[in-house]
Amino acid sequence: MSDDTLHFDPNRPAVMKIHDWPTGPYPARVRIALAEKNLQARVRFETVNLYKGEHKTPAFLAKNYSGTLPVLELADGTFIAECTAITEYLDALDGAPTLTGRTPREKGLIHMMSRRAELELLDPISVYFHHATPGLGPDVEVYQNAEWGFRQRDKALRGMHYFDAVLRGQPFVAGDVFSMADITVIGGLIFAGLLNLLAPAGCEALQAWYARMGERPSVKNRVTMSERADA
Amino acid sequence: MSDDTLHFDPNRPAVMKIHDWPTGPYPARVRIALAEKNLQARVRFETVNLYKGEHKTPAFLAKNYSGTLPVLELADGTFIAECTAITEYLDALDGAPTLTGRTPREKGLIHMMSRRAELELLDPISVYFHHATPGLGPDVEVYQNAEWGFRQRDKALRGMHYFDAVLRGQPFVAGDVFSMADITVIGGLIFAGLLNLLAPAGCEALQAWYARMGERPSVKNRVTMSERADA
Numbered sequence: 001m002s003d004d005t006l007h008f009d010p011n012r013p014a015v016m017k018i019h020d021w022p023t024g025p026y027p028a029r030v031r032i033a034l035a036e037k038n039l040q041a042r043v044r045f046e047t048v049n050l051y052k053g054e055h056k057t058p059a060f061l062a063k064n065y066s067g068t069l070p071v072l073e074l075a076d077g078t079f080i081a082e083c084t085a086i087t088e089y090l091d092a093l094d095g096a097p098t099l100t101g102r103t104p105r106e107k108g109l110i111h112m113m114s115r116r117a118e119l120e121l122l123d124p125i126s127v128y129f130h131h132a133t134p135g136l137g138p139d140v141e142v143y144q145n146a147e148w149g150f151r152q153r154d155k156a157l158r159g160m161h162y163f164d165a166v167l168r169g170q171p172f173v174a175g176d177v178f179s180m181a182d183i184t185v186i187g188g189l190i191f192a193g194l195l196n197l198l199a200p201a202g203c204e205a206l207q208a209w210y211a212r213m214g215e216r217p218s219v220k221n222r223v224t225m226s227e228r229a230d231a
Numbered sequence: 232m233s234d235d236t237l238h239f240d241p242n243r244p245a246v247m248k249i250h251d252w253p254t255g256p257y258p259a260r261v262r263i264a265l266a267e268k269n270l271q272a273r274v275r276f277e278t279v280n281l282y283k284g285e286h287k288t289p290a291f292l293a294k295n296y297s298g299t300l301p302v303l304e305l306a307d308g309t310f311i312a313e314c315t316a317i318t319e320y321l322d323a324l325d326g327a328p329t330l331t332g333r334t335p336r337e338k339g340l341i342h343m344m345s346r347r348a349e350l351e352l353l354d355p356i357s358v359y360f361h362h363a364t365p366g367l368g369p370d371v372e373v374y375q376n377a378e379w380g381f382r383q384r385d386k387a388l389r390g391m392h393y394f395d396a397v398l399r400g401q402p403f404v405a406g407d408v409f410s411m412a413d414i415t416v417i418g419g420l421i422f423a424g425l426l427n428l429l430a431p432a433g434c435e436a437l438q439a440w441y442a443r444m445g446e447r448p449s450v451k452n453r454v455t456m457s458e459r460a461d462a
Contacts, residue, residue, distance in 0.1 A: 065347065065351065065393050066347060066350055066351065072339070074336070078336065078339075078340070080339040080340065080343050081343050081347070082342065082343045082346040082347065084315075084342055084346060085338075085339045085340070085341075085342035085343035085346060086339065088332075088335075088338040088339055088342045089335045089336065089338060089339030090335075092334070092335035092338050093335050101319075103323070104319075104320045104321075104323035104324050105305070105309065105320065107316075107319040107320060107323050108303070108311040108316045108317065108319055108320030109309070109311065109316070110316075111313065111315055111316035111319045112311050112312050112313045112316035115313040115315060115316060116296065116297060116312070116313065119297055120296065120297065143382070145376070145378060145379050145382070147376060148376050148379045151374070151376070162296050
């Protein structure tokens, strides 16, 4: 069993590939994690065109059965899909986790809040996009259930109120420190912004937190970073 | 910041509470994880009656905004919801993770496969149950979208074929060792069994693996364990 930590050197050339869509909210989660861990120089980005349905081709499904982006490809050809899994991998590389928690309690709370941000905010917005808007266009969205999509939009708006309440009591989504859970809520608000889905009135704490998050270099430069890498 | 590892002693009396439904497929994931970590004596179970909608009351929603079981309650009053988060907490307690991976690559693959088992098997079966069957009854299932529910049932059946293919190539869901990813697939097949949703013909590798899993004490005794704890 290999222990990648032993071979980790942030100054080595790029050895990992991210199958990516530069402005996608889920890929943003991994780009932010990469920048927070200062691993940008270790990866190169390969664009998978969502609007052409390239993520639903047999070749891509062999890399990720679920047909979603992003996917991390390791130097040995291993594919790691799912943002939480990719973040776990990246955060463990240097043996000094900063995004996924150090103590049992931190790990539990960060994983809970990140999953909750998926369940109550990011994933419902994605379902709304794919089912109750034109989404990626008729060639890609071959089945839509608009009623379900609108229900999920409403769920996401309720989720914004929930995270607003959380952020009235603490500076970050999972407590006192920035973590993967913040990144997941940021992904949700990036997606909401793309769809002009405004936070409901009264969500001042959520909006103030999001403004603070937008000042972090990892968040501010996330698209620029991948454009540079693609160039 | 407290480090629970320092205070961990498996011989101390119960200090954690699991808000639980004894035969539920999601609670089963945590009961299996508890038994694999030999932590049964550290917890007591408190039943939340799903069929009476006790998980949707304001009192319970204050513990878990998403209104789902199980929820782990720590001695200090912290609530940790979401099976993956609870498993991360429990697995880290003794500083010797056996369920969530030791190396970055193991962590990435286990989290990916566990999430995939939720996305492609367990969660779709749950949606099918709540939307296209009587579910928890008319008082609890106040909104149903049967078309979406049946789509999710079909997705779960495709998921069984996927995991069958995985298990033709390796002994466990995430590779060579038993992990959280196996537990999540077990949760999916427990739920499928409750609904008489049979694995499609040809899934021999999945069925052989499930028979092997059923022989593990953690899986075989999971309900008995909680009955003893409730008694």
